[in-house]
Amino acid sequence: MTVLGIGTANGGISILHALGLGKGCSVGVDLLTTVSLLDEPSTVEEDDHGLLDAVLACWRSAKLPSADVCGWSVESELPVGQGLKSSSSVACAALRALNESAWAGLSDNEIADLAVAAQRRAKCTLTGSMDDVWAALCPGWKLVDPVRTASESVLLEGELEQGLTVLLGLRGERKSTIELGSFNQHHQIFERALASLASGSPLEALSVNGMAVAAATDDFEALRICNLCIATGAIAAGISGSGPAIAVVCYPQDSQTLFSNLSDSGLEVISTRFVTSETISEEAF
Numbered sequence: 001m002t003v004l005g006i007g008t009a010n011g012g013i014s015i016l017h018a019l020g021l022g023k024g025c026s027v028g029v030d031l032l033t034t035v036s037l038l039d040e041p042s043t044v045e046e047d048d049h050g051l052l053d054a055v056l057a058c059w060r061s062a063k064l065p066s067a068d069v070c071g072w073s074v075e076s077e078l079p080v081g082q083g084l085k086s087s088s089s090v091a092c093a094a095l096r097a098l099n100e101s102a103w104a105g106l107s108d109n110e111i112a113d114l115a116v117a118a119q120r121r122a123k124c125t126l127t128g129s130m131d132d133v134w135a136a137l138c139p140g141w142k143l144v145d146p147v148r149t150a151s152e153s154v155l156l157e158g159e160l161e162q163g164l165t166v167l168l169g170l171r172g173e174r175k176s177t178i179e180l181g182s183f184n185q186h187h188q189i190f191e192r193a194l195a196s197l198a199s200g201s202p203l204e205a206l207s208v209n210g211m212a213v214a215a216a217t218d219d220f221e222a223l224r225i226c227n228l229c230i231a232t233g234a235i236a237a238g239i240s241g242s243g244p245a246i247a248v249v250c251y252p253q254d255s256q257t258l259f260s261n262l263s264d265s266g267l268e269v270i271s272t273r274f275v276t277s278e279t280i281s282e283e284a285f
Contacts, residue, residue, distance in 0.1 A: 001038050001042075001071075003039075004097075005037040005097040005098060005100035006035070007092070007098070007099070008032055008035075009033050009035075009091075009092035009093040009137060010029060010030070010032065010089060010137075010275050011028070011086065011135075012026040012028045012084065012240075013026065013029055013135075013166070013168070013240040014241050014247075015193075015197060015205050016143065016193050016197060016205060017183070017241070017242070018127040018130075018144075018146050019126060019178070019183040020190030020193070020209070020216075021187060021190045021191065022145070023194065024143070025142065025156075025205070026131040026132045026134070026142075027141040027160060027274060027275075028136065028138065028139060028274065029168075029272045029275060030272045030273045031272055032077050033078060033093045034093060035052075035073070035074050035094040035097050036073040036097060037067075037094070037101050038073060039069070040070075041071040050122050051087055051091060051118060051124055052094055053122075054122035055115075057118075062114065064098070064102060072094065074090060074093075081173065082241075082243075083240040083242055083244065084240055084241070085132040085241070087119055087124045087129070088119065088129050088132035088136045089136045091118045091136075092111060092112075092115045095115055099111065108137050108150075109150040111137065112133045115133045115136070116146075119133075126180075128147070131144045131146065132241075135275075140157060140158060141159070142154045143156040143157065143194075158202065159277065160276065163251075164235070164249055165250050165254075165273060166248070166274060167248040167250065167255065167259055167262060167270070167272075168245055168247055168270040169246040169248065169262040169267035170270070171244040171246070171266075172244065173244070174242065174244045175244070177217075179216075182216040182217065183212075185216070192208045192212075193205040193206075203235055203249055206249065208238075209238055210222070210237060210246075211223065211226075211238070213238070214226070217243060219239065219243055222239050222244070222246055225237075226246060228261055229246075229250075229258055229262070233250060233254035233257055234250045234258055246262070248262065259271065
């Protein structure tokens, strides 16, 4: 079995849920997905939506070259179904593998549009996830309009402070149902999050967005855990995506206390960091 191409992409966490106001914002975290394109058919576990088939179908629909017979191998540091952008990460990494194998020379804008199309085709997104796709591809955060093409989607962007710790508390399978009407009912809280982001406070936006998502999904346990983390040293804490994972941002000296708080609440905890231009430069050497 020969590897035809390899692609990588980041995981991410939410700063503003796109169902709240029709605009979304996510930021990459240093958890990697690596997808290899193979010259033989293969079975990939945890691809229940058929996302990789959708990626290949969208690639071919765009009249881009590919092998007649191929398969995939996926290695990921991201847990699936937690709101940590695993689908966007797989789609982007797979497209980068195709791009490498075909010498197609696609830009990040072109890959982002194909990743959104693939997720829509596989029915594993409610919004198209343009914000999550940008988090998977690039450092920093981007506020996007998900109905626009990638080249026109970015409304605002920036980077987060270097050296912060990100703790991800995993809480098993999502128990709540995601309903657009519930998000609309809490638009005023989402507007507070957007105002924080626009004023240059993305971490405040993360916490306020988490409150809004908790209210929209009746996830009061998440709200309790986030409040506990803020009270014991976290800079920010909130549900990522539609949950159930909770993202906690802190300075390194506070990470052990917060790690223990999350563990004591029964959560499995992953410690990571934001993807920034500096972290990418570090990995290049």
